[in-house]
Structure formats: structure tokens, C-alpha cells
Amino acid sequence: MENFVVSARKYRPGTFESVIGQEHITHTLKNAIKNNALAHAFLFCGPRGVGKTTCARILAKTINCLNIAQDTEACNECDSCKAFNANASFNIYELDAASNNSVDDIRGLVEQVRYAPQGAKYKIYIIDEVHMLSSSAFNAFLKTLEEPPPYAKFILATTERHKILPTILSRCQVFDFHRISVENAVKQLKAICENENVTYEDEALHIIALKADGAMRDALSIFDRMVSFSGKNITYKDVITNLNILDYDYYFKAIDYIIAGDLTNLLLLFNDVLTNGFDAQHFISGLAEHVRNLMMCKQPETVKLLETSQNVAQKYLSQAAQSHKGLLLNALNLLNKCDLDYKSSKNQRLHVELYLMKLCYIQTVVDTAALKKKS
Numbered sequence: 001m002e003n004f005v006v007s008a009r010k011y012r013p014g015t016f017e018s019v020i021g022q023e024h025i026t027h028t029l030k031n032a033i034k035n036n037a038l039a040h041a042f043l044f045c046g047p048r049g050v051g052k053t054t055c056a057r058i059l060a061k062t063i064n065c066l067n068i069a070q071d072t073e074a075c076n077e078c079d080s081c082k083a084f085n086a087n088a089s090f091n092i093y094e095l096d097a098a099s100n101n102s103v104d105d106i107r108g109l110v111e112q113v114r115y116a117p118q119g120a121k122y123k124i125y126i127i128d129e130v131h132m133l134s135s136s137a138f139n140a141f142l143k144t145l146e147e148p149p150p151y152a153k154f155i156l157a158t159t160e161r162h163k164i165l166p167t168i169l170s171r172c173q174v175f176d177f178h179r180i181s182v183e184n185a186v187k188q189l190k191a192i193c194e195n196e197n198v199t200y201e202d203e204a205l206h207i208i209a210l211k212a213d214g215a216m217r218d219a220l221s222i223f224d225r226m227v228s229f230s231g232k233n234i235t236y237k238d239v240i241t242n243l244n245i246l247d248y249d250y251y252f253k254a255i256d257y258i259i260a261g262d263l264t265n266l267l268l269l270f271n272d273v274l275t276n277g278f279d280a281q282h283f284i285s286g287l288a289e290h291v292r293n294l295m296m297c298k299q300p301e302t303v304k305l306l307e308t309s310q311n312v313a314q315k316y317l318s319q320a321a322q323s324h325k326g327l328l329l330n331a332l333n334l335l336n337k338c339d340l341d342y343k344s345s346k347n348q349r350l351h352v353e354l355y356l357m358k359l360c361y362i363q364t365v366v367d368t369a370a371l372k373k374k375s
Contacts, residue, residue, distance in 0.1 A: 007220040011192055012054055015073045019051050019058070020216060021184045025175050029059055030072040038063060039173040041145055041154040043130075045161040046177025049215030053128055055177075056155040060084070060092045060124040063153065064117075080120050091117040091124065098129045106137045110144045113152050122153050130156040131163035138165050145171045179214025182206065182307040188216065189223055193234070198227060202309040203236040210307060211243055246278055248312060251290035255319055258331065263360040270356060280352045281342045288335040294320045295328050330362045 013019045016026040025044075032038050042059070044052040062068065066078035074081050083089040095109065109125065117123040127133075133141070145154060145168065156172060158164060189205045192198075208226065212219035222243070223234075230238040240247055250273060257266040273283045296302040297320035306313050338355040345351035 007192060007224050008217045011188075011220065013051065013058065014076075016055075016058055016062070017071070017073065019055060020188055021180045022051055022055065022177055025055060025177065028175070029055070033063060033068070034072050038153065040148050040152065041172040042156065043161075043164070043169065043172035043174045044155065044157045044177060045174060046159070047179055047214055048159055049212075049217030049219075050177045050180055051216065052157040052159075052177055053126070056126045056128075056157055057092075057094075059155060060126060060153075064089075064091060064120045064122055064124065089120075091120040091122065092126070093124070094126045094128065096128050097132045101133045101137055103134070103136045103140050106133070106140045110140065113144055113148060116149075117151055121151065123151050124153045124155065126155045126157070128157050129159070130168075131158045131160040135165070138168055142167055142171070180212075180216045180219070181214075182209040185209035185212060185216060185219045189219060192220075192223065196227075196232075198232050198234060200234040201236045203312060204234045204239045206307070206309045206312070207236065207239045207243070207245060211245070244278075246273065246283060246286050248290070248315075250283075251287055252315060252319060254287055255290065255294070255323065258359050259323060259327070259363055261360050261363050263357060266356050266360055267353060270352065274349070280348055281339065284335055284339050284342065284352060284355075288332060288339060291328055291332045291335060294323055295325075295332065298325060298328075324363075327362050330365075331359055334358055334362075 016030055019026050042056075044056060046052055058074075061081060061084045062072070062074045064080045064084070065074040066080055067075040069075055076082075076085065080089070080091075084092060093109075093112070095105070113123070113125075115123075144152075148154065154172075156168075161169075161174075186202075186205045186209045189208060190200070193200050193205075204226075208222045209219055211222055226234050226239060226242060229242045239245070250269065253269055254266060257263075257269065270280075270283065274280060293306055293308070293316050296305045297316050303313070303317070306316060308316065334355055338352060342348060342351060
């Protein structure tokens with residue numbers, strides 16, 4: 001039986017060019033390599049799953065490459081590149097600070113730094129989750145980090161920059177990684193689908209990207225899960241079923257009922273949501289997000305802030321055209337208050353139903369105000 005490799009590892013970028021959504025960092029690093037202006041210590045900060053360790057590995061591989069290409073990428077042909085690709089490089093060390101965070105671990109690393117690299121230009125140390133080091137371990141590391149030998153390079157990575165001592169920060173070139181945009185995540189997922197011969201619906205990939213919340217690694221993990229669930233055909237229906245997400249049609253219907261002042265059908269819709277096993281607060285927060293998207297559709301300049309597929313964006317634009325700004329703003333205020341007070345309510349179902357009743361009477365208030373203004 002063939003060993004399965006998860007997509008996050010199989011499609012891990014191997015060049016600066018293939019890194020997604022971090023052009024500001026890859027461009028800077030390539031220029032530093034080209035101009036021979038590399039710092040001795042780097043600190044890569046940012047959320048999980050956005051490419052910090054990947055960029056550290058690419059940087060380490062590239063600066064030790066014996067035949068760097070014209071576009072400042074590693075050649076993958078020299079002995080150094082081959083050793084790195086085979087995980088057999090003697091000059092690149094990876095340390096997980098989460099499990100090696102004591103003073104003795106850092107002293108061992110400092111001791112290694114004294115020895116020159118073998119058959120390469122640099123000796124590179126990649127320290128992941130560096131914020132997990134103890135205070136005494138940080139202090140033991142300070143002197144080496146400030147004045148390392150000319151052949152030593154340190155690349156530190158962390159998700160929690162605020163936990164790192166200012167004395168460490170001041171000795172590093174700090175790079176802030178961005179969250180991966182929904183657009184970039186969907187683009188990468190589409191490329192993987194084509195490579196793996198997986199058919200998909202655009203809405204399905206958008207939901208996966210939204211659920212990943214800016215982490216490409218999370219998006220790829222969800223993608224693998226969906227392929228296992230639905231085979232080689234990823235549909236919107238399968239994704240919302242597997243990820244336990246409310247179908248956006250519920251929210252479109254809810255707003256239609258609110259505009260029409262149809263309390264009966266709105267309460268029946270809410271009952272349907274609960275019957276299907278969804279949490280009432282989940283429904284309220286999702287409805288608030290839906291109203292926010294409708295507000296974004298009110299101005300051409302803010303339509304681009306919608307993180308949805310083209311088909312769903314058209315539905316938003318159509319419903320926004322039927323909705324008064326005053327109604328949407330009041331609805332957003334009520335939904336926000338309902339969400340904030342939800343946990344402290346003794347009868348949570350009644351709490352939500354009361355706010356749904358209020359929402360159904362907003363249109364009446366808006367119409368009355370409009371009539372008064374005319375008269």
C-alpha cells in the first residue's frame with residue numbers, strides 16, 4: 001500500500017517563488033541574498049500555517065546553494081541542495097524550542113556554533129516556536145546571537161512575538177508574515193485540485209478557505225478531509241455538512257423575512273436551524289456576518305471586501321439592493337447586542353427569539369420615519 005502524504009507536506013513550497021501571500025518577505029530576502037547583505041539573525045513572526053518555517057528552510061537552502069540561479073533561487077543540483085532535499089545536511093539544524101527550551105539545550109547549540117561548516121558557506125540554525133524558550137535560555141543565547149561567527153546564521157520563528165525578550169528582538173531582523181487571503185488560498189486549492197484530478201465547486205473551496213481563517217496549512221488539512229469524505233468531487237453541500245456550517249441560504253431567507261416583516265416564517269426558520277443541530281449563537285453570529293456583507297455591497301468601493309465566490313457575491317448585491325441602509329445598520333446593532341448578551345441569558349432560545357421579533361419590526365420603523373420625513 002502506497003504511503004499517503006498530506007497535502008500540507010506534499011505541496012510545501014520549495015522556492016521563494018512558490019510561497020503564497022508573502023511577497024513582501026520573499027522579495028526582501030532575495031534582494032538581501034543578491035546584494036550579499038544578509039543579517040546574521042532573522043525573526044519570522046506571524047499566525048500559524050502561513051509559511052514561517054517554510055521560508056526559513058528555503059532561505060537556509062538558498063544561501064548555502066553553490067550555484068544560485070539568476071532569479072536568486074536554489075539550483076537543487078549541487079551537493080548542498082541535494083543534501084538538504086534528502087534531510088541529510090550537516091550545516092542546517094532545526095530545533096523545536098517547544099520541546100528543547102532549557103538552558104542546557106541552548107548551551108549545546110552555542111557549543112555547536114563554535115565549529116565551522118562542512119563543505120558549505122554557512123552554518124544555519126532554525127529555531128521554531130522560539131517564544132517557548134525559558135528566560136534563562138534566552139539569556140544564555142544573547143551573546144551568541146549578538147556576536148556570532150561570520151559563518152553562523154540564525155532564523156527564529158514564532159507565533160507570539162510579544163513573549164520574546166526585547167533584547168532578542170533588537171538583535172534580529174524582524175519579518176511579519178500576513179494571514180493568507182481567501183483569494184490566495186482558493187487559488188492554491190484550485191491548483192491542487194487540478195493536479196490531483198479532483199473536481200470542485202467554487203463555493204466549496206471558498207468555504208474551506210474561510211474556515212481556515214488565514215492559515216494555508218489548515219486549509220490543506222480541511223481539503224484532505226473533504227477528499228476523504230467525498231472522494232474526487234468536492235461539493236458545497238458536502239463541505240457544509242462535513243464542517244457543520246450553516247448554509248448561506250438560511251441567512252438570505254432570514255433577511256428576506258425581516259424585510260417583509262414576516263415574523264412567523266422567521267421563527268420557523270430559526271426552529272429549523274435548531275432542529276438541524278446548530279447552535280443558536282452560531283446562527284446569530286452568522287446572520288450578523290451576513291448583514292455586514294450586505295452593508296459592504298452598499299458602496300462599489302467596499303464590494304471587494306466580500307470574501308465569497310462570484311455567484312454568492314451576486315446574491316449579496318441583489319439582496320443589498322432591496323435592503324435599506326437604516327434597516328441593515330439597526331439589524332447589525334441588534335444582532336451584536338444579542339450575541340453579547342447570549343451567554344448571560346437564562347432562557348437562550350427565548351433571548352434569540354425576542355431579538356428576531358425586534359428585527360422584524362425594524363422595516364416598519366424605517367417606513368414610518370420615511371413617511372414622517374415626507375410629510
